[in-house]
Amino acid sequence: MTEIKLNGCRYMFRENCAVIENKRIASGHYVLRLASIRIAKVAKPGQFVQILCSSATSPLLPRPFSFLTSTNRDFSVLFHVIGKGTELLSRAQKGDMFWATGPLGNGFMADRTTSGSRHSVATKSPKTLNNKILSAEGRTRLLYGGRFAQDDVSFLLVGGGVGIPPLYHLARELVKRKIAKDNIHVFLGARDKTLLLCEKDFKMLGVKLHLATNNGSKGKRGFVTELLEEYLYRTSSDSRHSEATLRLRSGQAPSPKNLKNEILRFAQDDANLSDGVRIYTCGPTPMLKTVSTIAKKYKVSCEVSVEEPMACGFGACLGCAIKVRREDASPCKGGSVIDPRLRGDDNYRYAIACTEGPVFQVSQILWE
Ligand SMILES: Cc1cc2nc3c(=O)[nH]c(=O)nc-3n(C[C@H](O)[C@H](O)[C@H](O)COP(=O)(O)OP(=O)(O)OC[C@H]3O[C@@H](n4cnc5c(N)ncnc54)[C@H](O)[C@@H]3O)c2cc1C
Numbered sequence: 019m020t021e022i023k024l025n026g027c028r029y030m031f032r033e034n035c036a037v038i039e040n041k042r043i044a045s046g047h048y049v050l051r052l053a054s055i056r057i058a059k060v061a062k063p064g065q066f067v068q069i070l071c072s073s074a075t076s077p078l079l080p081r082p083f084s085f086l087t088s089t090n091r092d093f094s095v096l097f098h099v100i101g102k103g104t105e106l107l108s109r110a111q112k113g114d115m116f117w118a119t120g121p122l123g124n125g126f127m128a129d130r131t132t133s134g135s136r137h138s139v140a141t142k143s144p145k146t147l148n149n150k151i152l153s154a155e156g157r158t159r160l161l162y163g164g165r166f167a168q169d170d171v172s173f174l175l176v177g178g179g180v181g182i183p184p185l186y187h188l189a190r191e192l193v194k195r196k197i198a199k200d201n202i203h204v205f206l207g208a209r210d211k212t213l214l215l216c217e218k219d220f221k222m223l224g225v226k227l228h229l230a231t232n233n234g235s236k237g238k239r240g241f242v243t244e245l246l247e248e249y250l251y252r253t254s255s256d257s258r259h260s261e262a263t264l265r266l267r268s269g270q271a272p273s274p275k276n277l278k279n280e281i282l283r284f285a286q287d288d289a290n291l292s293d294g295v296r297i298y299t300c301g302p303t304p305m306l307k308t309v310s311t312i313a314k315k316y317k318v319s320c321e322v323s324v325e326e327p328m329a330c331g332f333g334a335c336l337g338c339a340i341k342v343r344r345e346d347a348s349p350c351k352g353g354s355v356i357d358p359r360l361r362g363d364d365n366y367r368y369a370i371a372c373t374e375g376p377v378f379q380v381s382q383i384l385w386e
């Protein structure tokens with residue numbers, strides 16, 4: 019096992035991991051559980067691991083996978099067979115050994131301010147970190163694992179395809195951290211019911227499930243993003259406003275005093291919607307783009323995990339650069355590489371998805 023220090027504050031490990039189990043869970047989809055002490059212990063939801071799929075030279079490069087679960091002794095990934103690497107992994111047997119490197123990247127919510135810059139929990143005291151976030155936003159913001167975990171925040175986890183595994187990891191962590199299960203809403207989308215990955219596992223967690231399939235074989239017929247929008251519409255002040263209008267139309271007009279209270283309530287609801295709801299999403303790019311549009315429309319904070327194809331996984335090859343809004347002068351804030359090719363112009367720059375991401379604030383990403 020090798021221990022490597024990243025960016026002067028974070029660690030990743032290289033471990034030779036034994037296969038504990040490799041189970042087919044749907045057509046072309048497998049859950050691979052690997053024994054690991056160092057990687058598994060520190061893996062956070064939204065982070066990923068690079069697995070070398072072959073002991074020979076083809077494929078030469080390891081393949082990135084989000085963590086599905088992690089415990090003190092093992093971690094698992096859920097993968098879809100799409101090429102040579104995943105085909106080799108699908109044939110893995112109990113006891114086979116695979117080199118894995120991780121945990122890599124930045125996960126959901128952890129040590130982040132709204133500006134998108136990151137601060138290591140390891141290098142800053144929680145108090146300093148919390149103060150920074152408070153001053154950055156001017157209001158309390160939920161800090162992953164921190165003292166601001168709130169009961170009145172709704173967590174909306176929106177996933178499609180192999181974007182679902184990191185959301186399951188996140189849901190487990192939220193439940194572990196005693197977030198009320200009624201406040202954790204999971205929106206899953208798939209082509210048909212056989213591909214609604216982890217549905218049973220989410221059910222067992224006891225969180226609220228909202229399902230959509232393209233062919234209508236389970237849940238709503240259509241896209242998962244439609245379910246998300248319906249949910250936000252229902253819980254937004256707009257829909258409450260319509261209820262009040264209906265009451266007025268049906269002759270239940272409030273007295274002037276009640277009207278004032280009603281207006282105050284609407285104003286509070288409006289403020290609460292953006293404060294009290296957070297979206298976390300991972301899946302196919304068209305889905306991510308639609309979720310981003312919905313989050314902006316309803317003014318809800320949203321974290322997006324992008325799964326750009328990656329080679330090295332730790333900032334060396336620049337193969338995973340994505341366009342982000344320029345918020346500062348530095349060409350690669352938070353990443354380990356400063357390269358003129360990342361500079362962009364006054365409005366945008368390139369971010370290295372494997373080190374600055376894969377999770378980004380929705381406001382950062384410039385979709386192409
Ligand atoms: C941070 C991150 C997390 C990921 N998590 C998961 C996961 O949890 N489960 C999972 O099944 N997959 C996940 N992926 C995608 C996974 O890494 C690829 O499917 C895998 O590398 C394919 O390897 P392969 O050798 O089988 O296919 P290859 O032979 O490398 O590729 C086969 C085809 O798929 C395309 N392709 C490869 N990677 C991607 C990609 N990332 N996006 C779109 N097209 C791609 C190639 O261009 C090629 O056309 C993740 C990717 C990233 C970057």
Ligand code: FES
Pocket residue numbers: 327328329330331332333334335336337338339370371372373
């Ligand atoms: S994959 Fe090499 S820099 Fe991101």
